[in-house]
Amino acid sequence: MQNPVTLIPISLPPPEQRVSRAxxxxxxxxxxxxxxxxxxLDSPSxxxxxxxxxxxxxxxxxxxxxxxxxxPAAFVPGAAPTEGELFDEASIGVLTARQSTxxxxxxxxxxxxxxxxxxxxxxxxAGHPALDGALYTHIAxxxxxxxxxxxxxxxxxxxxxxxxxxxALRAWNKKFAHADDIPTIGYLQHLHVGIWADAVERAAxxxxxxxxxxxxxxxxxxxxxxHEAIEALAGLDSGAIAQGWRVAFVAQVGAVxxxxxxxxxxxxxxxxxxxxxxxxxxxxxxxxxxxxxxQYQARQDMDVPQALTEMAGRAGYNAFCRWTGVDxxxxxxxxxxxxxDVLTPNGKExxxxxxxxxxxxxxxxxxxxxxxxDLPTGRALSRNAARGKKAFALAGQRIYIxxxxxxxxxxxxxxxxxxxxxxxxAASRGALVCELAGCIDLPAGCDLLSGICLMAGPVNQNDIxxxxxxxxxxxxxxxxxxxPTSLLVxxxxxxxxxxxxxxxxxxxxxxxxxALVDLRPGPADVAALRIAGRNVAMRQRDGRVNAERAxxxxxxxxxxxxxxxxxxxAGSAWPEAWRAEHxxx
Amino acid sequence: MEFETxxxxxxxxxxxxxxxxxxxxxxEASARRVSGDADAYAQVCGLPRTDVLPACFPxxxxxxxxxxxLTDPAFPIGLMGIVHARQRIEQRRAIRRxxxxxxxxxVEGHVVTRHGxxxxxxxxxxxxxxxxxxxxxxxxSRDLPGDGVKRDRxxxxxxxxGRSAAWSLPADLGRRYAxxxxxxxxxxxxxxxxxxxxxKRAIIHGWWxxxxxxxxxxxxxxxxxxxxxxxxxxxxxxxxxxASGPIAAGQAFEVRAVGKLALHGVVRRA
Numbered sequence: 001m002q003n004p005v006t007l008i009p010i011s012l013p014p015p016e017q018r019v020s021r022a023x024x025x026x027x028x029x030x031x032x033x034x035x036x037x038x039x040x041l042d043s044p045s046x047x048x049x050x051x052x053x054x055x056x057x058x059x060x061x062x063x064x065x066x067x068x069x070x071x072p073a074a075f076v077p078g079a080a081p082t083e084g085e086l087f088d089e090a091s092i093g094v095l096t097a098r099q100s101t102x103x104x105x106x107x108x109x110x111x112x113x114x115x116x117x118x119x120x121x122x123x124x125x126a127g128h129p130a131l132d133g134a135l136y137t138h139i140a141x142x143x144x145x146x147x148x149x150x151x152x153x154x155x156x157x158x159x160x161x162x163x164x165x166x167x168a169l170r171a172w173n174k175k176f177a178h179a180d181d182i183p184t185i186g187y188l189q190h191l192h193v194g195i196w197a198d199a200v201e202r203a204a205x206x207x208x209x210x211x212x213x214x215x216x217x218x219x220x221x222x223x224x225x226x227h228e229a230i231e232a233l234a235g236l237d238s239g240a241i242a243q244g245w246r247v248a249f250v251a252q253v254g255a256v257x258x259x260x261x262x263x264x265x266x267x268x269x270x271x272x273x274x275x276x277x278x279x280x281x282x283x284x285x286x287x288x289x290x291x292x293x294x295q296y297q298a299r300q301d302m303d304v305p306q307a308l309t310e311m312a313g314r315a316g317y318n319a320f321c322r323w324t325g326v327d328x329x330x331x332x333x334x335x336x337x338x339x340x341d342v343l344t345p346n347g348k349e350x351x352x353x354x355x356x357x358x359x360x361x362x363x364x365x366x367x368x369x370x371x372x373x374d375l376p377t378g379r380a381l382s383r384n385a386a387r388g389k390k391a392f393a394l395a396g397q398r399i400y401i402x403x404x405x406x407x408x409x410x411x412x413x414x415x416x417x418x419x420x421x422x423x424x425x426a427a428s429r430g431a432l433v434c435e436l437a438g439c440i441d442l443p444a445g446c447d448l449l450s451g452i453c454l455m456a457g458p459v460n461q462n463d464i465x466x467x468x469x470x471x472x473x474x475x476x477x478x479x480x481x482x483x484p485t486s487l488l489v490x491x492x493x494x495x496x497x498x499x500x501x502x503x504x505x506x507x508x509x510x511x512x513x514x515a516l517v518d519l520r521p522g523p524a525d526v527a528a529l530r531i532a533g534r535n536v537a538m539r540q541r542d543g544r545v546n547a548e549r550a551x552x553x554x555x556x557x558x559x560x561x562x563x564x565x566x567x568x569x570a571g572s573a574w575p576e577a578w579r580a581e582h583x584x585x
Numbered sequence: 586m587e588f589e590t591x592x593x594x595x596x597x598x599x600x601x602x603x604x605x606x607x608x609x610x611x612x613e614a615s616a617r618r619v620s621g622d623a624d625a626y627a628q629v630c631g632l633p634r635t636d637v638l639p640a641c642f643p644x645x646x647x648x649x650x651x652x653x654x655l656t657d658p659a660f661p662i663g664l665m666g667i668v669h670a671r672q673r674i675e676q677r678r679a680i681r682r683x684x685x686x687x688x689x690x691x692v693e694g695h696v697v698t699r700h701g702x703x704x705x706x707x708x709x710x711x712x713x714x715x716x717x718x719x720x721x722x723x724x725x726s727r728d729l730p731g732d733g734v735k736r737d738r739x740x741x742x743x744x745x746x747g748r749s750a751a752w753s754l755p756a757d758l759g760r761r762y763a764x765x766x767x768x769x770x771x772x773x774x775x776x777x778x779x780x781x782x783x784x785k786r787a788i789i790h791g792w793w794x795x796x797x798x799x800x801x802x803x804x805x806x807x808x809x810x811x812x813x814x815x816x817x818x819x820x821x822x823x824x825x826x827x828a829s830g831p832i833a834a835g836q837a838f839e840v841r842a843v844g845k846l847a848l849h850g851v852v853r854r855a
Contacts, residue, residue, distance in 0.1 A: 042751030042824055544631040547750040547801075565746055567826045567841070572750035572801045577633040 001327070002068035002318040005433060007060040008308040009440040010449035010494050017302075019284075019295035020447045021498045024560045034502020035293055037560055041568040043508050044522025044539070046091035046550035048569045049501060049558040050276035053269050054442035062262050063270055063436055066202045067315040067429060070322075072213040075133035078255020081208075084579035086110065086136070089207035089253075090527045090538060091550030092274045094140070095520070097199035097428075103192055104518055107141040107245070108527045109234040112584030115530055116252060122229045123217060123250065131215050134252035136584070138214075139234040140196060142248035144178045145188040147518060149460075152384055153181035155373055156365055157468030163370040178244040184463040187420045187487055188456055190222070193248045194424025198319055200251045206271045209264030213256045218249040218323055222418035235528075235535045272554035277435045280451030281491075282499050283395040295497045302494035304397045304450055308437055309492065313337075316430035323422040324414055334408060334419065335426065338478035341399040351394055354474065358392045358458055361465035392458045396491030402427065403459070403475045403486035420487065427454050427488050434492050447498035452490060459486040501558060522546050529583050536583075539574060547572045586614040586657070591649025591688065596769055598656045599664045604728055606661020609704050613691035614653040619646040619710065623682055625765045629758075630796040637679040637806045641796040643686075643718040644674075645766050647708035650690035651722075654706070660692065662704075662728040665782070669791040670703060671723040672813045675855065677716065679806035684712045695729055699736065702729030739814065741849035742837040744830035750801060752840075754789060756822040762793045788818035794825075794848050798838050801827050802852065810835075813850030817842070 012018065025039070026032040032039075041048060055063065081089075094108040111119060116137040123130035154174065158166045173179035180186035197216050204214035221227065227247045236245055262270070282288055285299030320331040340350045366382045374381045402423060409419045431452045438450035458474070465471030475484035505512040507520045524540035539546035549557070549571035559565045573579070591614075626642050627634045655664055680686070688710050695704035703725045710718040759773035771778035772788055779787040795813050819825050819842045829838035835853035839846060 040751060040826060042753065542628040542631060542634070563745070565749065567746075567828065568749050568751040570746055570749045572748045572827065573803055575633040575800070575803045576805070577635050 001321050002070060003314055003328075005064050005067040005311050005315045005318065007064050007433065007437045007440060008305050008311055009057060009060075010302065010305065010308070010437060012443065012446075012449070013300045013302045013496065017298065017300045017496070018443065018445050019298070019497050020445055021501065022295065022561050023501045023558070025564070033291070034500045034505070037501060037558065038505050038509060038512075038566055041508060041566055043520065043568075044524065044546045045508065045520040046087070046095055046523065046546065046548060047275050047508070047520055048549040048571060049504055049508070049566055050272070051556050051558055052276045052439050052442060052448050053273050053554055053556050055269065055273070055436065055439045057440055059266050059269070060436060060440045062266055065261055066205065066270070067433060068318050069201050069205070069213075071201075071215050072131065072254070072256050074257070075131050075135075075252075075254030076257050077133065078135055078211065080113075080582045080585055081135055082579065083581045083583055084574070085207050086529070086583070087523060087539060087546075087548070087574070087579070088271060088550050089203045090523055092206060092271055093138070093200045093203040094196065094527055095523060096275060097196040103145055103147060103188070104521060104526065105143045105145055105189060106192065106196060106248070106526060109139045109141065109530050109535055110527070111137045111139065111233060111530045114584075115233055119230065119233055119250065120252065122233075126220065128217050128220050129215070130217065131252055131254065134215070134254045135212070136253050138200065138251040138253070139230060140193070140200070140248040140251065141234065141236065141245050142189055142193050143244040143246070144180065145185055145192070146174075150174075150181065150185055152381055153185065153464075155370055155381055156181065156464060158368075158370060160368070160370065164372065167370065167373070182460065182463040182467045183485070184456070184460050184487065187417075187485075190417045190420040191424035191427070191456065191487065194323065194421035194426075195428040197249050197251070197323065197421065198425035198428050204251070204253045205260050205262065206267045206274070209267045210260030210262050211255055212253055215252040215254070216249055217252070218421060219325070219418055221247050221249050222415045222421060233530070235530060235533075268551055268554060272551035272556045273436070273439055275549075275551060276556055278451070278499060278504060279453045280448070280493055280495070280499050281393060281395070281453045281503070283493050284495055284497055287393045287395040292500070300495055302397075302449075302496070304434070304492045304494045308434065308450070309398050312430040312433040312492070315433045316426035319425040319429040320422045323425050324419060326412060326414070330412060334404060334412060335423065336403045336405060336475055336479050336482070336484050338401045338475055339399070340394070340401060341397060343397070351399070354394060354458070355392065357465070357471065358461045359389060361461050361469065361471060362386060362389055364469050365464060388457065388461070392455075392461060394458065394489065394491055396453070396493040398490075398492035400490040401459075401474050401478075401486050402488050402490065403473070403484050405479070405482045405484050407483055423487050427490065430490065446496035449496060450492065450494045451498070452492050455489045455491070456487070458489045462486060531583055541578065546574060548574045586653055588614065588616040588650070588653075590618050590620075591616045591647065592653055593649060594652035594656055599652060603663045604661040606728070607730055609661060609692055609695050610659055611691060611693035612654045612657045612659055613689065614650040615687070615689040616650055617687050619686050619688035621646050622765065629761050629765050630793060630800055632796070632800045635806070636682055638682060639796060640674060640676055640799050640804070640809050640811065641792055643680065643688075643710040644708055644720045644722070644792060646686065646710060647688045647690045647720075648767050650688055651706055651708060654690050654692055662726050666728075667724050667726045669722060669815050670725045671815065672791070672795060672811070673721040673723075674809065674811040675719045676809040677718070677855065678808050680710070680712065680717050687711045697730070697732045698725060699734055700731040701725060701727040702731065704729075741814070741839060741846060742832050742851060744832050744837040746828035747830045748801060749826065749828040752797065752825045752827060754819065754821055754823050754825055756787070758793070759787050759789055759821055762790050766790065766792065768792075784818065784820075786820045789821055791815045791848070794819055794840055795850070798827060798829070798840060798848070798850070799852065802829050802836060802838060804852065808855030810853045810855045811850060813848060815848050817845050817847045819847045
């Protein structure tokens, strides 16, 4: 069902344009800003401040098999996983399988072989595709998307005369009925689940050095229904259920007869790279701040090749087919994509119109925020809302708006939430094509050759306009009469300089946390192993919490131009005696 | 002094010990059996519980013997205000938890420094009569007469960190380590008890810091030679920054707190 994907290399710009971030530590007395290296890293996250690891074309060709993975047909007997392998897998799965806001609405409970066998029985009894012989099984849990941004949304779209009552009612509905302020906020939860499910398939292969695969069962869990037997296996208590936690998918992991063509050393390299990939928002010379260093100010003569965008699209359709089960033609029909970049006819005008529309929505939103809450907080809400404008910057050589038409999805026999999950998976898989291609033959002095920013912000803003101010969907003009719902915006960029390290610091350092983002979690925050009927937090033991950066053997940590590292960034390995343990033996 | 097991020396005896001597005679104490709770020690230091003893743990087994030596009437120095300056550990091989161990501790002589003197407190742990662990704790004291001559301190080794981690040290860490080690020196307990002795806040035990460094380096069991210098105290609560990396002679490590070097050392396989 899935077509092979090829990773297309990016042509280098002229030598004088090959610039990198080259961030340095602030000198003594010099005010620090987002372009300086952080002074240290104190975080249990396995990520850290990482840089990309170059891949040869031959390595990229092997890695491309990850972009059309088929689920395993059967498991064979295999070695029990070590704690270290489970950590590596979680690091590129639940701990990072999301974009910049790093939403904490996802948790994972991993069952050992005995519980996995019980779960397989439950799935099979319900008529779902389950395999025997899983070494372990992840139960993915999710709850409605709630962040500081959704808190802000509580105050939006109210009639000024009754806003004290309607705000209270909305807050109540959000807290107890898990209602969303606008539909696309509800869809975010499912987009994230799709991204996560797609990542789990790759993570199982990479963390095992190509010997294991995941059989991810997603479809039965797209609705709001409960799955009590599975919830019980995951140790989900009534408090968590009341908070809205539900089973999002199940991933059985086992040994496979045909090992992946990717050799173990390349698996390590890919794992280290996955931890280095970031949202790339800045196109040098296009949307950099005035205060940004010179390397962000000069345009680079680079382009995202058409063939690469085709491969990104192919990988995206692969994912959509894989997760919905529809055929390729149906996938192409259902997945609505509008290209709006500067190379398309009237592209510039269209981009300008989108930007103007989104800014108008922001202005209206700020104007109509209830003063009774905005004024006492020193206009914190309106300032935050206005700050969001920066997040809507659509810059890149290739820009797409993607979405679905609910009537068409339902006519195809799919649950809409399920299709939204598949869009998330498609988006992340397409993004990975661009990110991996940006590592091929990456020369010294360049951070990357291409990157991507996957954004929900613009569609959320458009949705605010749709829900409260009578605006039309972003895709309405491109797909007239099809009742589209835009879901994500892709901006693909060819460039050699990575975004400021301050963007990453917002995700790693509580003191630098941005207003609308969350910190990257440590394994103990979101991952647990089910051992002897108890959920045991991953990497929290005897007074220690994780300080290991996953795949750190590749040493791809950000340093200053002289090679001096950021204190705490390289992390410290979990004791080998613990790492080598087999949790269920 | 010979004991069956190391004696328990009450805190008041260390508190009232006074002296202003000029020479340290040889004083030795030994015990036929030494043992301790390695699990509790491993937990407070963030070490995995394995079937071998942590490299710093044998010092704790000799604690009672060390205090017997230091509180002996012949020992000419007061114990308040002495500072743990350096530490050397020579572990010949991994010591299994179930090995019956004996211990010995002694002092003899000192070297003159600018403001006082430094003496070595030796501790040795034997298995079946065979020495398996030897610790040399260098302690500086102002009760000894100094010569006013400034001496250069050994430079910490330079290295490229392969590991680096932040430690969030909670306020009660000193009390937790004291429970396990028996070292209830007030400077490690509470901010107010530490203030009585001139510290702004409580400070963590040097032994805890060293043990945690070795835990971070996750050394394979076996023979070790560790040398560490304590440069500045690590206050509680605080964030301390650990780093280690390879050098020609083994692995160098350091701990920084509030931007300043607090501890540096080198560990070699013996």
